[in-house]
Amino acid sequence: MTALIEIENLDLYYGDFQALKSISMDVPEKAVTAFIGPSGCGKSTLLRSLNRMNDLIAGTRIEGSIKIAGEEINTSGMDVEHLRKRVGMVFQQPNPFPKSIYENVAYGPRLYGINQRKKLDELVEKSLRSAALWDEVKDHLKRSALGISGGQQQRLCIARALAVNPDVLLMDESTSALDPISTLKIEELVQELKNEYTIVMVTHNMHQAARVSNQTVFFLNGEVVEYADTETLFSTPSDRRTEDYISGRFG
Amino acid sequence: MNAKLADRIATAIIVAVSGFIVLLLAGLLGYIMVRGLGHFSYDFLTSPPETIRAGGGIGPQLFNSIFLLVLTMLITIPLGLGAGIYMSEYARPGKFTDFIRLLVEVLSSFPSIVVGLFGLLVLVNAFDLGFSLLAGALALTVFNLPLMVRITEQGLKSVPREQKEAGLALGLSKWKTIRSIMLPVAIPVILTGTILAAGRVFGEAAALLFTAGMSSPRLDFTDWNPLSPFSPLNPMRPAETLAVHIWKVNAEGLAPDAAEIAAGASAVLVLTVLLFNLAARWLGRFMYRKFTATK
Ligand SMILES: Nc1ncnc2c1ncn2[C@@H]1O[C@H](COP(=O)(O)OP(=O)(O)OP(=O)(O)O)[C@@H](O)[C@H]1O
Ligand SMILES: [Mg+2]
Numbered sequence: 001m002t003a004l005i006e007i008e009n010l011d012l013y014y015g016d017f018q019a020l021k022s023i024s025m026d027v028p029e030k031a032v033t034a035f036i037g038p039s040g041c042g043k044s045t046l047l048r049s050l051n052r053m054n055d056l057i058a059g060t061r062i063e064g065s066i067k068i069a070g071e072e073i074n075t076s077g078m079d080v081e082h083l084r085k086r087v088g089m090v091f092q093q094p095n096p097f098p099k100s101i102y103e104n105v106a107y108g109p110r111l112y113g114i115n116q117r118k119k120l121d122e123l124v125e126k127s128l129r130s131a132a133l134w135d136e137v138k139d140h141l142k143r144s145a146l147g148i149s150g151g152q153q154q155r156l157c158i159a160r161a162l163a164v165n166p167d168v169l170l171m172d173e174s175t176s177a178l179d180p181i182s183t184l185k186i187e188e189l190v191q192e193l194k195n196e197y198t199i200v201m202v203t204h205n206m207h208q209a210a211r212v213s214n215q216t217v218f219f220l221n222g223e224v225v226e227y228a229d230t231e232t233l234f235s236t237p238s239d240r241r242t243e244d245y246i247s248g249r250f251g
Numbered sequence: 252m253n254a255k256l257a258d259r260i261a262t263a264i265i266v267a268v269s270g271f272i273v274l275l276l277a278g279l280l281g282y283i284m285v286r287g288l289g290h291f292s293y294d295f296l297t298s299p300p301e302t303i304r305a306g307g308g309i310g311p312q313l314f315n316s317i318f319l320l321v322l323t324m325l326i327t328i329p330l331g332l333g334a335g336i337y338m339s340e341y342a343r344p345g346k347f348t349d350f351i352r353l354l355v356e357v358l359s360s361f362p363s364i365v366v367g368l369f370g371l372l373v374l375v376n377a378f379d380l381g382f383s384l385l386a387g388a389l390a391l392t393v394f395n396l397p398l399m400v401r402i403t404e405q406g407l408k409s410v411p412r413e414q415k416e417a418g419l420a421l422g423l424s425k426w427k428t429i430r431s432i433m434l435p436v437a438i439p440v441i442l443t444g445t446i447l448a449a450g451r452v453f454g455e456a457a458a459l460l461f462t463a464g465m466s467s468p469r470l471d472f473t474d475w476n477p478l479s480p481f482s483p484l485n486p487m488r489p490a491e492t493l494a495v496h497i498w499k500v501n502a503e504g505l506a507p508d509a510a511e512i513a514a515g516a517s518a519v520l521v522l523t524v525l526l527f528n529l530a531a532r533w534l535g536r537f538m539y540r541k542f543t544a545t546k
Binding site for chain 2: 081083088095097098107108160161164
């Protein structure tokens, strides 16, 4: 598998606090990579480095290199808006815009210059289908996105991210606020999506990581402890700390 | 004393206090209305006042109040929105920003008579605006602007952080996120606040005595050229507003029906402010539904 994202010697500081310590790893293309580890170990921080969302937090400092498709993103000249178009994000809490279902999905494409009604309609349908939501909402696209269930909202957020045709999809505990059935739906969806997108997901649910991902990265205190095939990591972890964590002895 | 009893007593006290306040307000409102409504007529609302004879109206004053309000809002809304957006989204948190915020607070709690005198010295005399609608509008801006800034800030802060992040994560620029994601969500709050602020402007008297003045020229309601001196739209003419008129009639009114006129004018004032409040709620809800597509 080819690496789409190459991270090298990445250090990240929140003020004086070092949240990421010399992280190096490759994220393979068109596969699911899961980040696991106890609370506060830096999973979200690393994830948010990939679309430069940490820029929003005053006092963060970042050293080292992140290349996406060969292009360094940690430069001042980087077009962050364009980067975020290529690297979509789905958050922990479903956060649809307070607009109609249709508008939520059409919003991004419109921003990038697609204005023809027919084209938009097609794109909205395609994105909603990709997010496995179309059948549930196709008859009331004009309704508020705030009125559908949490699980549906989360899939809408996925559709919204897919509508701008990203290469990478970041998911930060995107099922932790959902019921088991919705969670299952999204897990199935992720399985589908990895054929076309590179997916990086943070999860606290070890079973989820084992079920869904191809690669798993175990973090501890801002460091990568172990990075391996999901199967290998869960069956024969090479580090004692990984073993302790996945067997539930801490974290 | 057991918890249930304590709960009951507390509830009873709260209900009693609220009831008392509601009664007080209802009484006050009722008093003003009962005294004033009898004097209502189309004539009263449209005709000019009389100095010595009975039967004068409040037409020009009502117009002045509304026009002054519009002028003030034309100045405050863009400035307040801009400053509020800056304070909430762009200013780096720190001592300097806190200091600006403090100044804004202080400004909004200035006694209005002080603002009026400031207007007299600076706007009317130093800037040579004379007693004019413009001077009045600028004086009102002094305490309306801080309110507007705070309302905008509050509105933007009320937008869930997740939605702001959603916009940015989709690749929207900061300004675009503010404009097309955050402002629509904030608008009901901002709008409601704005209309309430407008209500306050409408009722203001002290700041206007020495800025917009205590007299109106004979207005010619057929002349809508803002440059001609008798045009109602001329912003450089002196203008007595409704609230100032009430004060003047009460203090030095010579007309035999001065008391009735004051009562009638007060009722008009209160009713208008009441309408403002109702409009604020209705519009806020309407906008929210429109922008968010909820029922
Ligand atoms: N804005 C911030 N300012 C300062 N420190 C922060 C900030 N955000 C996170 N941190 C710290 O950085 C470390 C890593 O945080 P991060 O959110 O990446 O953890 P996480 O692995 O995602 O945890 P969780 O599983 O609870 O989401 C934590 O110790 C946290 O306290
Ligand atoms: Mg996290």
